[in-house]
Amino acid sequence: MMGDIIEGKSDITGLAFIPTDIRCQYLDLIKSFQQYGTKFVLKRPSLSFIENIFLMTFTKKVWLATLLVLIIFGCVLYFLLNW
Incomplete structure (x- = not known):
């Protein structure tokens, strides 16, 4: 992908790469438009089956x-304290 940009075969890329000094000479980097994060999705049990929700958090x-x-x-x- 970098070879295509250096040779002029490609104008834009969306590939992740490690920016080195040599590569940065040929590129104009733009800011990412999307932020990534970590999310957890947990299935909520039906409340009619739970006697005490707070105790069921852990085993x-x-x-x-x-x-x-x-x-x-x-x-x-x-x-x-007593020694």
Whole structure:
């Protein structure tokens, strides 16, 4: 693609490339007109099947691990403050 632009066979390109000093001598770069981003799409469950929406955010193992970490941090903090 760059060879076609340098030889004059092509006037415009929409290809992604690494801009080096040599390539920039032959090109006039324009700003991208489109912005890209990361999006997450999650399927929402029917509310009639959910008893407690807040507890269903994570699995039981995640909640137990979180509780265990809080207990450990609490014990460490207690021993550090009372030493």
